[in-house]
Amino acid sequence: MHDKTLTELAAALAAGEFSSRELTEALLARIDRLDGELNSFITVTADAALEAADRADQARASGQAGPLTGLPLALKDIFCTQGVRTSCGSRMLDNFVSPYDASVVEKLAAAGSVSLGKTNMDEFAMGSSNENSYYGPVKNPWDLAAVPGGSSGGSAAAVAAGLVPAALGTDTGGSIRQPAAFCGITGLKPTYGRVSRYGMVAYASSLDQAGPMARSAEDCALLLGAIAGHDLRDSTSVARGVPDYRETLEASLSGLKIGLPKEYFGDGLSPAVESAVREAIRVYESLGASVREVSLPHTDLAIPAYYVIAPAEASSNLSRFDGVRFGHRCENPTDLIDLYKRSRAEGFGEEVKRRILIGTHTLSEGFFDAYYKKAQQVRRLIRQDFIDAFEDVDVLMGPASPTPAFDLGAKSDPVAMYLQDVYTIAINLAGIPGLSVPAGFANGRPVGLQILGPHFAEARLLNVAHRFQQSTDWHRRQPAFGKENA
Amino acid sequence: MQWEAVIGLEVHVQLATQSKIFSGASTAFGAEPNTQACAVDLGLPGVLPVLNEGAVAMAVKFGLGIDAEIPETSIFDRKNYFYPDLPKGYQTSQMYQPIVGPGEVEITLDDGSAKRIRVHHAHLEEDAGKSLHEDYHGMTGIDLNRAGTPLLEIVSEPDMRSAKEAAAYLKAIHAIVTYLGISDGNMAEGSMRCDVNVSVRPRGQASLGTRAEVKNVNSFRFVERAIAFEIERQVELLEDGGSVIQETRLYDPENDETRSMRTKEEANDYRYFPCPDLLPVVLDQAYVDHLRASLPELPSEKRARFQNELGLSAYDASVLSSSRAMAEYFEAVKDAGGDAKLAANWVQVELAGRLNKEGLDIADSPVSAAQLGGLVARVKDETINGKAAKKVFAALWDGEGDTADSIIDAQGLRQVTDSGAIEAMVDQVIADSPVQVAQYREADPDKRGKMIGYFVGQVMKASRGTANPQQVNALLKDKLDNA
Amino acid sequence: MALEPEDVRRAAHLARLGLDDHEAAGYVDDLSRILEMVDRLQAVETDGVAPLAHPLDATQRLRADEVTETDQRERFQRCAPAVENGLYLVPRVVE
Secondary structure: OOOOOHHHHHHHHHOOOOOHHHHHHHHHHHHHHHHHHHOOEEEEOHHHHHHHHHHHHHHHHOOOOOOOOOOEEEEEOOEOOOOOEOOOOOHHHOOOEOOOOOHHHHHHHHOOOEEEEEEOOOHHHOOOOOOOOOOOOOOEOOEOOEOOOOOOHHHHHHHHOOOOOEEEEEEOOOOOHHHHHHHOOEEEEOOOOOEOOOOEOOOOOOOOEEEEEEOOHHHHHHHHHHHEOOOOOOOOOOOOOOOOOOOOOOOOOOOOEEEEEHHHHOOOOOHHHHHHHHHHHHHHHHOOOEEEEEOOOOHHHHHHHHHHHHHHHHHHHHHHOOOOOOOOOOOOOOOHHHHHHHHHHHHOOHHHHHHHHHHHHHHOOOOHHHHHHHHHHHHHHHHHHHHHHHHHOOEEEEEOOOOOOOEOOOOOOHHHHHHOOOOOHHHHHHOOOEEEEEEEEEOOEEEEEEEEOOOOOHHHHHHHHHHHHHHOOHHHOOOOOOOOOO | OOEEEEEEEEEEEEOOOOEOOOOOOEOOOOOOOOOOOOHHHHOOOOOOOOEEHHHHHHHHHHHHHOOOOOOOEEOOEEEEOOOOOOOOOEEEEOOOOOOEOOEEEEEEOOOOOEEEEEEEEEEEEEOOOEEEEEEEOOEEEEEOOOOOOEEEEEEEOOOEOOHHHHHHHHHHHHHHHHHHOOOOOOOOOOOEEEEEEEEEEEOOOOOOOOOEEEEOOOOHHHHHHHHHHHHHHHHHHHHOOOOOOOEEEEEEOOOOEEEEOOOOOOOOOOOOEEOOOOOOEEOOHHHHHHHHHOOOOOHHHHHHHHHHOOOOOHHHHHHHOOOHHHHHHHHHHHHHHOOHHHHHHHHHHHHHHHHHHHOOOHHHOOOOHHHHHHHHHHHHOOOOOHHHHHHHHHHHHOOOOOOHHHHHHHHOOOOEOOHHHHHHHHHHHHHHOHHHHHHHHHOOHHHHHHHHHHHHHHHHHHOOOOEOHHHHHHHHHHHHHOO | OOOOHHHHHHHHHHOOOOOOHHHHHHHHHHHHHHHHHHHHHHHOOOOOOOOOOOOOOOOOOEEOOOOOOOOOHHHHHOOOOOEEOOEEEEEOOOO
């Protein structure tokens, strides 16, 4: 059961091949057996999962099953889940049992899905390797010496290792697409505002977006349909109808115009990754698409602009963690300042502190115009690059990451780590959707092809990815990890 | 040296919405601690703000009420600082693009002349919670019920030159917000709070002196006293060769002084930046026009109407329009009594005097506007004379009757205008006072005016105050002079 | 823009992050290199370019002024480190 896609599992449940309880029990057993090594879950909610599975089986028995009924999922531990610890990968929230559900959690539960638990992540979603978690690093099931990527590393590793068929992640600068690429799964970052952020612990509010991580584009379409939509509790969510993303999956790619941003194929791109990506593009040509080179001239400014905007927003968003109403509080504070300083110093890890300090500094008096305002101006230029490019082409394609997954501990320098996100970060600044699909391997580690589209072009991206997956089997490959015991 | 004070006010007005500015929690005053602090107000991880239309409408109404520009777009910013009553570690406010642009407020000075005070802008923001310093084992308790209550911060230009002008400005703002119904204006419950910026300079100097900000001046009286104290403090400092330092001071009403808040206070750096959780607020013209059409008559308009249409003096018009409660009371008395000037006089003199003496607000007056109107009607149609009217008023105040008419009847205060009855009383008094009559008749004609008072008093006494004084006077004069 | 140890101390204080001298020194180095990377922005001509705060050109939706929340103090305070009589407790605040 563990190697099936969501769509296949849905069909099997519908056909009565097994029950949701049987499926859930099998996956819980697998998590129990394998996750000690992988460390992809922070919290496994076995009891609640079994109850939900039983409810789903009853619903099915009474003819009330929907498309997600009884399907197991996992949630990045950034989504508030009522009655369950929601840690955000931080000591700060190690003791935080959320009193409420995030909007997407509510929607998935209402759709009858079964949450197996909360997945590991870089603390407060800050990182590209999942090494910044208070709960320890996650390993890449393709190679236990490699990182799974981040920040949604736990979700990516769990799906790749067959512990759960699909999971939710969040993406602020590549945190769905890069781990999806590193772990050989399909991950979609929707248009900013497509999915409600209510109940998702904020890192950088103008960039954060939740999305599905699964074994196929078809599964992503199923999940996106369940979580997308306007939410009255999120002012930045968009009041716009949600199409049935599965309906358009099969559309022909004949005449599809693909742009290859020349800036995404330059220095620093691993030749093995490039060759896998170019091979994938040839598949598209064989499906009737045309390819041309385009330019996104402000690409090299995306990381600098991001490292002003995201830390600035984060420095403010993370001020609420002050040891007063929830979260970590230091022992015996001597006075108010001591309470704040020690609780925050003890509760936050190094990378989080680094970004809080950067953001605090760049927003402070005398620096605001040179940093924050300038970065927002550059943000407009970056968005315009994409708007201009989509005048000429339907989608953009390129690598999701310049290299395949790197070794645990290989990037101790923060700036070197930041540069990892060179192909993913601009997409968040522009607010457009982006998707990573498995497109081969480089030195035994998966390579992701990134597909980008204009605002609200999710249906098109899923269609383009799905047709590729009908012509290739990269997304069906499975790591050796866990196989011998399966 | 002659000194001149330069004063600007920042007035925080709690808007009278049902729910908070960014959440659906109640704003009702006085609930148990933290029972009206929802997930959004507490700043729980993951929560997001959604703007309350009621708060926007009230802010716009205020802007329209002071003839301010209403910009098409306004933006919410975050003001970042740590304080236990500030749950998110930032206050959502409007730093750069406020909802209300420049406007003006007219104040009336003691001499009856008017002065215009410019309003720099007014912006929306969220209120903080409260710190309770009762002893919790040496700890402070935090109640976040107030957190997220909508505030309109109204920032004046430094256009005021005396404590009295500042108090008049604050009263004018109070009148406008209560007229508009956008705030209950209850200063005791903190619905209106005021920070004052004060500096002094030699008269005639154009540049401004260094200012001090005085916080926590939360009544009309305190504003006046805090400013008076602060002006005196600064003048003394300067005259002694010292200099004023720019700082925040706290008004202490018990000792009637201002105190420096913190000596070690670090320079604030609030790191304002646009709140990424809220989008630009764009108001279309139709929305603004709709609000404009809903505006009630405002104090300045009422004042003009009282003067021009009702014929009241500038002073009466100004006092009677100074608060919504006062104006509504007066207009009700006028409508029931049928005479604007008489109504103005009764409200201003008898009622206001008594309220003042008892320390009561007009809203708490034991005599209702309908009752006082009934009294005015009887004065107007001469059912009672002035003296009896005062008795009726006293009886109404003490709750001795429901209406003026019932009191008039019960106490027999109806004015006697029957000339036969009055003449009989006059004749009786003349007959009973031979000595006084002789003295009167021997006196110079120009002294008789005063002497007649004795006879009038006797007749009024005989009538138990109900005789028409004019008639009594005329008859006496006729009978004494022409005998 | 070069970063001085004082800048890091100041930011740490504003952000209420306790740092010892050793940690502070490490952050001076990290932050300097991050800012050096960020300084590439300064070379870009942005005159006349309006800052972009949100990726979509959307405007704020307004909520009707209605009370929709009920008292959930007990639930919300279950995750609080120190409460008494319904109040959150902090070390004494000196006004």
